[in-house]
Amino acid sequence: MKVLAVLLAGLTAVTAQSIEIGAPAPGTQFTPGQSTVVMVETPDFLSSSVEVSVAIGIVFCPSGNCPSPSGTLGTLLFSGTYRPQRSESDPFLPPHENYTVTIPANLAQGPASIGVAHFALLADEVQPFLETKSVPVVIQ
Numbered sequence: 001m002k003v004l005a006v007l008l009a010g011l012t013a014v015t016a017q018s019i020e021i022g023a024p025a026p027g028t029q030f031t032p033g034q035s036t037v038v039m040v041e042t043p044d045f046l047s048s049s050v051e052v053s054v055a056i057g058i059v060f061c062p063s064g065n066c067p068s069p070s071g072t073l074g075t076l077l078f079s080g081t082y083r084p085q086r087s088e089s090d091p092f093l094p095p096h097e098n099y100t101v102t103i104p105a106n107l108a109q110g111p112a113s114i115g116v117a118h119f120a121l122l123a124d125e126v127q128p129f130l131e132t133k134s135v136p137v138v139i140q
């Protein structure tokens, strides 16, 4: 019983630390070479956790079936530190960081997916935590 409680507590911590992609919205259309902001949010930020980094990529999916971001991020658009902050101008936004990235100029038209890999260290155990999220977009 005690073991289960510990396991559940661990699961809660993992869920609570998950990121969300606040921008771009699903289905956003881009032209090759355009720059855009990818907003990475941590809605339930745990102050005991240590944020480390994110990697952001874009993958072209001609058949409409995008590969999982845990398998490939495609073309790397950014990799580096993740330091979520609250916005003073928009206090209702969760802690987040905005990354300005450039859609590759050589990307073909059609469905694509922007993927984010997120690495953090959880709570007092300093447990390594890696997750991936993605959002479907369209190259026109």
Ligand SMILES: *[C@@H]1O[C@H](CO)[C@@H](O)[C@H](O)[C@H]1NC(C)=O
Pocket (backbone or CB within 6 Å): 037, 039, 085, 086, 087, 088, 089, 090, 093, 096, 097, 098
């Ligand atoms: C991030 O971008 C959003 C949308 O453009 C904006 O509302 C927010 O203030 C920005 N956050 C920071 C910390 O600049």
